[in-house]
Amino acid sequence: MQIQHYEAVCQTQALPLLVRGWHELLTADLTDGTIIIGWDHKAIVAFSDAGMPIGALSWIDQEWGNQLFIPLAYVLPEHRRQGVYTAMWNVLVAKAVELKRPVIASGTSIRNTACRATMAKLGRIERGIYTRFDVPLP
Ligand SMILES: CC(C)(COP(=O)(O)OP(=O)(O)OC[C@H]1O[C@@H](n2cnc3c(N)ncnc32)[C@H](O)[C@@H]1OP(=O)(O)O)[C@@H](O)C(=O)NCCC(=O)NCCS
Secondary structure, three states, rough: EEEEEEEEOOOHHHHHHHHHHHHHHHOOOOOOOOOOOOOOOOOEEEEEEOOOOEEEEEEEHHHHHHHEEEEEEEEEEEHHHOOOOHHHHHHHHHHHHHHHHEEEOOOOOOOOOHHHHHHOOOOOOOOOOOOOOOOOOO
């Protein structure tokens, strides 16, 4: 596996993977209608030994919060449970060290058990619950 870092997701191998991941999450009702791919998001992409892009992780340097934030990550289904996400995460942790940011934050649906299990395995601590109220508009 090879890992590549991009300063922006546009015109990179990250974008189609992230779009596919967003579609998968929307279809499975594991994310709401908010935008989770942005023009200014940076990206880490994992490539198979054959040179195919198999996973992507987007991130933002939130200077105002002194932290990095992960809007979205995705690994192709046939490449899961092989350490692809973990490899991208390790590159992000190295970025946080380089940028001297003491925290990496992210969110996910409470029902996304695979993502929550992955975060837990990597030592990431669940700290809050996001609520949503559907306003009864006429
Ligand atoms: C969540 C996701 C990114 C994990 O990617 P991955 O490359 O399979 O993760 P890894 O192989 O690095 O897994 C690391 C560890 O996390 C845990 N883990 C990962 N997927 C798991 C699952 N489905 N069930 C239970 N534990 C899991 C395991 O402990 C795993 O180690 P192990 O395989 O040695 O047991 C992937 O399942 C995915 O793309 N899901 C759809 C999109 C998504 O939910 N994105 C995150 C929300 S933004």
